[in-house]
Amino acid sequence: MxxxxxxxxxxxxxxxxxxxxxxxxxxxxxxxxxxxxxxxxxxxxxxxxxxxxxxxxxxxxxxxxxxxLLAGPTLADQLKALAAQGQVFSREQVLAIMRQLTAALDAAHAAGIIHRDVKPSNAIWNERGELVLTDFGIAKNTQLPTEYTQAGMVIGTPDYISPEQARNLPLTPSSDLYSLGVVLFELLAGQTPFHSDTPLAAMLGHMQEAPPPLRPRRPDLPPAVERVVLQALAKDPAQRFRSGGAL
CATH class of the missing domain: 3.30.200.20 (Phosphorylase Kinase; domain 1)
Structure with missing residues (x-):
């Protein structure tokens, strides 16, 4: 585009x-x-x-x-580099990343804006060491009636899409928080929970399958952390965290 x-x-x-x-x-x-x-x-x-x-x-x-101008790298670049070394982010690094992304989403949601494409490639580091959320190209302003997306078209990235977004249902900020939950899973495990060779299979995973266990991949994680991730990835938006700050 x-x-x-x-x-x-x-x-x-x-x-x-x-x-x-x-x-x-x-x-x-x-x-x-x-x-x-x-x-x-x-x-x-x-x-x-x-x-x-x-x-x-x-x-x-x-x-x-x-x-x-954002100096980079993107969060996706960092994930790829760590994977090449057989490593993942530390818990302290994940916490620092999530604090910044949740703050960005809370600010957008407070203004009535749903991003609809939260993913690591849309999070870029600036020269001050701050993580910046970018690419609001398919974002929606819930305070405006106009929708520039073609009716019936599913938008978003299959590996990070929420179940309701995959079903092309009306969205709330909770959809972004689900996508952020996918990012959180990836930061901790090194891969997304429903990664597949085809976009359709990934979307079906988000809609129908339970997330794979996280602690076998990261034995150092306390059970409470896995519970947080599972709540963020709840299929029912009402069961997720109410805000980025709560997450």
């Missing part, structure tokens, strides 16, 4: 990231409107763990938004 480039803001003399809508997306009904909505949604949020939008505009045939 879009490409991101490193650029220099010559007026302010600072490095920025420029997200440019692809030519195909620019001529696809609904996508330019969704791109503008993304810029407006993120611009309305002011939080150290949520990406900052500086500007939005059009230049010729190109539509773009200007964001803060």
């Amino acid at each position: 879009a490409s991101v480039y490193r650029a220099l803001d010559k007026r302010l003399q600072r490095q920025v990231a420029v997200k440019v809508l692809s030519p195909v997306a620019a001529h696809t009904p609904g996508l330019p409107e969704r791109f503008l909505q993304e810029a407006r949604l993120v611009a309305s949020l002011r939080h150290p763990n949520i990406v900052t939008v500086y500007d939005y505009g059009e230049q010729g045939d190109h539509t773009y938004m200007v964001q803060e």
Whole structure:
């Protein structure tokens, strides 16, 4: 849908990231409107763990938004590097990561915004050592009636999608918290609970299967930690944590 480039803001003399809508997306009904909505949604949020939008505009045939430049790596990059060494994050590292992501989601939810695509590749470290939630491209503002997603279309990433999102049901902030629960499982175990070779199989796992036991993979975890993960991954949204802070 879009490409991101490193650029220099010559007026302010600072490095920025420029997200440019692809030519195909620019001529696809609904996508330019969704791109503008993304810029407006993120611009309305002011939080150290949520990406900052500086500007939005059009230049010729190109539509773009200007964001803060995040040094990286992504959380997905770190997971991949650890897996290559046969390692996982320590409990202390996981706690620090979760504190930042839950704070970001609580801020978004307080503003009526559901991210709908919480996953490690959308969490990027900045140069100050803060983890920043990015890519609100399919986020929904629950305070607005307009929906730019095609009716009947399931959106999200199969490995991290909530059961209700996989069923294309109306979503609440609890859906994001489920996806964050999947991320939590992956941070502790080194893989997602329902990873599969096909997107459909992964989605069916989220809808129908119990999460695999966590402690056999991480014997160092107290039973209470596994209970937290299982509650975050409850199929019924009413049984999950009520907020990121509670998680």
